[in-house]
Amino acid sequence: xxxxxxxxxxxxxxxxxxxxxxxxxxxxxxxxxxxxxxxxxxxxxxxxxxxxxxxxxxxxxxxxxxxxxxxxxxxxxxxxxxxxxxxxxxxxxxxxxxxxxxxxxxxxxxxxxxxxxxxxxxxxxxxxxxxxxxxxxxxxxxxxxxxxxxxxxxxxxxxxxxxxxxxxxxxxxxxxxxxxxxxxxxxxxxxxxxxxxxxxxxxxxxxxxxxxxxxxxxxxxxxxxxxxxxxxxxxxxxxxxxxxxxxxxxxxxxxxxxxxxxxxxxxxxxxxxxxxxxxxxxxxxxxxxxxxxxxxxxxxxxxxxxxxxxxxxxxxxxxxxxxxxxxxxxxxxxxxxxxxxxxxxxxxxxxxxxxxxxxxxxxxxxxxxxxxxxxxxxxxxxxxxxxxxxxxxxxxxxxxxxxxxxxxxxxxxxxxxxxxxxxxxxxxxxxxxxxxxxxxxxxxxxxxxxxxxxxxxxxxxxxxxxxxxxxxxxxxxxxxxxxxxxxxxxxxxxxxxxxxxxxxxxxxxxxxxxxxxxxxxxxxxxxxxxxxxxxxxxxxxxxxxxxxxxxxxxxxxxxxxxxxxxxxxxxxxxxxxxxxxxxxxxxxxxxxxxxxxxxxxxxxxxxxxxxxxxxxxxxxxxxxxxxxxxxxxxxxxxxxxxxxxxxxxxxxxxxxxxxxxxx
Numbered sequence: 001x002x003x004x005x006x007x008x009x010x011x012x013x014x015x016x017x018x019x020x021x022x023x024x025x026x027x028x029x030x031x032x033x034x035x036x037x038x039x040x041x042x043x044x045x046x047x048x049x050x051x052x053x054x055x056x057x058x059x060x061x062x063x064x065x066x067x068x069x070x071x072x073x074x075x076x077x078x079x080x081x082x083x084x085x086x087x088x089x090x091x092x093x094x095x096x097x098x099x100x101x102x103x104x105x106x107x108x109x110x111x112x113x114x115x116x117x118x119x120x121x122x123x124x125x126x127x128x129x130x131x132x133x134x135x136x137x138x139x140x141x142x143x144x145x146x147x148x149x150x151x152x153x154x155x156x157x158x159x160x161x162x163x164x165x166x167x168x169x170x171x172x173x174x175x176x177x178x179x180x181x182x183x184x185x186x187x188x189x190x191x192x193x194x195x196x197x198x199x200x201x202x203x204x205x206x207x208x209x210x211x212x213x214x215x216x217x218x219x220x221x222x223x224x225x226x227x228x229x230x231x232x233x234x235x236x237x238x239x240x241x242x243x244x245x246x247x248x249x250x251x252x253x254x255x256x257x258x259x260x261x262x263x264x265x266x267x268x269x270x271x272x273x274x275x276x277x278x279x280x281x282x283x284x285x286x287x288x289x290x291x292x293x294x295x296x297x298x299x300x301x302x303x304x305x306x307x308x309x310x311x312x313x314x315x316x317x318x319x320x321x322x323x324x325x326x327x328x329x330x331x332x333x334x335x336x337x338x339x340x341x342x343x344x345x346x347x348x349x350x351x352x353x354x355x356x357x358x359x360x361x362x363x364x365x366x367x368x369x370x371x372x373x374x375x376x377x378x379x380x381x382x383x384x385x386x387x388x389x390x391x392x393x394x395x396x397x398x399x400x401x402x403x404x405x406x407x408x409x410x411x412x413x414x415x416x417x418x419x420x421x422x423x424x425x426x427x428x429x430x431x432x433x434x435x436x437x438x439x440x441x442x443x444x445x446x447x448x449x450x451x452x453x454x455x456x457x458x459x460x461x462x463x464x465x466x467x468x469x470x471x472x473x474x475x476x477x478x479x480x481x482x483x484x485x486x487x488x489x490x491x492x493x494x495x496x497x498x499x500x501x502x503x504x505x506x507x508x509x510x511x512x513x514x515x516x517x518x519x520x521x522x523x524x525x526x527x528x529x530x531x532x533x534x535x536x537x538x539x540x541x542x543x544x545x546x547x548x549x550x551x552x553x554x555x556x557x558x559x560x561x562x563x564x565x566x567x568x569x570x571x572x573x574x575x576x577x578x579x580x581x582x583x584x585x586x587x588x589x590x591x592x593x594x595x596x597x598x599x600x601x602x603x604x605x606x607x608x609x610x611x612x613x614x615x616x617x618x619x620x621x622x623x624x625x626x627x628x629x630x631x632x633x634x635x636x637x638x639x640x641x642x643x644x645x646x647x648x649x650x651x652x653x654x655x656x657x658x659x660x661x662x663x
Contacts, residue, residue, distance in 0.1 A: 011150055013172075014170060014171045015168055015169070016169075016171070017034040017109075038132045039159055039160075041132075045133060045201075048201050048578065049223040050201070051129075052224045053224045053380075054127075054129060055091035056220070057380065059078045059092070059095065059188070060228075061095075076095070077241070078091065078092070078241070079091070079093075079240075079243065081244075081245075082243070083205075083245045084204075084205045084245060085249055088193050090190065090192075093188055094181050097186035098139075098188060103141060106127050108128070131169075132155035133156055133199075134192050134193065135153070135157070136153050136154075137155065137193075138174055138190070139189070140177055141178075142185075142186050142187055147178075149173070150171040151171070151172050152169045153169055156195075160199060206246075209574075217254055217259070219360065221259055222262045222381075226240060227259060228260050229261050229405050231341075231403075240259055241253065242254050242255075261403065263342065263344070264305065264307070265305050265307040267305070270304040271299075271305070272307060274306075274307060275440060276308060278306070296443075305347065306443075307344040308342075308436075310322070310342075312334060316331055322432055325428055325432035325435075326428060330421075333425050337407050337408060337409060337422070339404060342405075343401070345396075345400050345437040346371075346399050346400075347445050352369060353367065355369060356368065356369070363571065366578075373388050373430040375409070378407075378409070382418075383418070386423075389431060402429070402430040404425075406418070469491070473488055474487060474488060475488065475489050475499075475644060477506075481507055482506055484499065486502065492567050493565050495592070496566070496590060497565050499592075499640055500640060503640075508620060510537060510619045510620070511531040511537055512527050512618070514526070514527045514528075515527060523563075523564055528557060528558050529557070529558040529618065530558075531552065532554065533555040537619065539616060541610070541611055545646075546613070546620045547616070551614075552617060562586050562588075563586075563590060564588070564589045564590070567591060569589060569594035569595075569598050570598055573598050576601065588621065588635065588638065589635060589638070591637065592640050594623075601627065602634070603626045604624070606623055607624065608650075609654055609657050620638055620643065621638050623638075623661065625637055
């Protein structure tokens with residue numbers, strides 16, 4: 001125990017970025033250099049999954065290192081704890097562990113204890129990113145029975161501090177706890193705490209809508225080294241247990257044995273075939289194309305997906321499908337890096353949305369898997385999907401998913417990019433994959449664009465459920481122009497769109513003209529403010545409480561404005577957090593309700609209280625969204641539930657507005 005204290009005394013209070021110099025001026029110069037190095041490393045990590053990837057990558061390397069020295073009875077295991085409620089992520093392994101010496105220096109930039117080319121991470125920047133990219137890191141490790149544990153606070157805050165008010169972090173002793181790993185086994189646990197500091201990505205662990213362990217396993221298989229790209233190899237794979245605590249404190253646990261990448265042809269309920277097998281079956285049938293199709297085995301007809309794995313030898317076969325697609329330099333690279341390719345073609349690009357929404361159950365429009373080119377190296381996907389550069393029939397880019405794996409591909413730090421010649425080779429391979437698939441489109445199920453008919457029983461139950469919902473959550477409104485046709489409170493975004501436009505048609509919301517709807521992948525609609533110089537447009541607390549304020553000079557016709565529809569305003573806040581949408585682009589958000597998540601980012605000023613409507617820009621808008629600490633609204637909000645309440649009983653609604661929003 002005394003020996004452990006001596007080792008810990010060397011680590012406790014140690015500054016991982018320190019330099020051995022007594023010259024004060026030199027020390028200051030080196031400190032500034034350290035900050036620049038750290039910030040350059042942090043800038044190279046821009047993805048929301050980088051923190052997951054680095055932790056999982058290190059755990060995989062640790063178990064592989066252990067397997068090299070352990071006996072045949074060793075069973076590699078990894079535990080991934082995702083605490084959404086408390087913004088904590090911990091990855092634990094029963095691998096080789098770290099000595100006190102390794103622990104002391106493992107976060108120092110460009111220091112790595114991993115042999116080059118033997119493991120996934122050898123650049124020595126990943127641990128630096130983990131230590132100085134977030135608010136807190138804890139490391140607990142046991143090697144050869146010796147236990148060590150440290151924590152480092154405010155790494156991100158120090159890296160971004162321009163005023164020299166945040167001291168450079170030093171290691172602190174942390175009570176040892178190596179959860180999941182038996183007391184007589186080696187291993188390491190690394191925990192990251194996200195504190196909401198600017199630049200931390202993600203800033204919350206619920207940005208995707210994944211709340212359960214099952215969802216997270218699938219997500220991590222797609223976006224991190226957990227989904228190993230073990231094409232045509234018998235590479236060792238651990239057993240992985242994922243434990244997720246959601247925002248309510250509910251915990252779910254799932255275990256997956258030897259996880260691999262989420263191959264698209266394995267999406268449930270797809271009818272699939274390999275291209276080579278299909279080609280062989282067709283070539284054995286004589287006669288015209290019609291005769292071959294008629295006599296072809298039914299397992300090759302009306303397919304949902306075609307796929308194929310291409311080995312290095314198949315890519316370089318002089319008589320193969322890629323023989324004329326690659327130039328001589330590219331063929332040399334294919335052999336040098338032992339390139340292996342996976343490719344899949346779905347009958348419809350809409351199936352990626354079905355995977356996201358129905359199977360993975362994530363927030364709509366996330367599309368964490370879609371058509372495109374995915375580069376991989378060292379048995380893991382690296383970087384983001386890129387577009388397959390087709391020059392004709394470009395629509396097939398969205399149907400095709402290609403993974404090109406390089407042995408020793410050596411992408412730069414942060415996994416942002418491969419060498420240009422490797423990228424060019426991968427792009428050429430991906431184009432040829434699409435060209436191959438195009439020959440066999442006749443064997444795919446036609447994409448009619450129609451939604452499958454709901455079975456009779458399911459349809460009957462859905463009808464009954466909607467009638468029950470109508471009775472529990474009715475809405476109604478009428479004026480001199482008529483009444484709304486919608487009978488129930490909205491349940492989804494489409495209902496919000498329909499109700500909003502009914503209110504426009506009834507003249508409740510005035511002066512809006514719509515230029516386009518759903519013409520952008522990012523935003524929902526474009527509209528104009530077109531206000532005549534009439535009293536019915538101007539705000540008046542008594543006569544026209546929904547009117548526009550005196551800050552709008554009438555008549556007024558605006559340039560195109562952006563409108564975003566949501567069922568709940570909180571969904572728009574999540575879009576902002578994941579940078580799917582940007583608040584500076586939006587002029588009006590229309591939703592049914594605003595629950596609570598918006599409070600993390602905005603104060604909603606109610607325009608339904610007193611004379612607050614004197615600053616309204618959009619006729620009928622119920623609120624202005626003020627960013628925290630700002631005295632200028634970023635956009636206006638029209639909460640339909642609040643608007644209908646106000647129209648039906650303004651005297652009751654105004655106190656509710658004060659209670660819910662302004663107070």
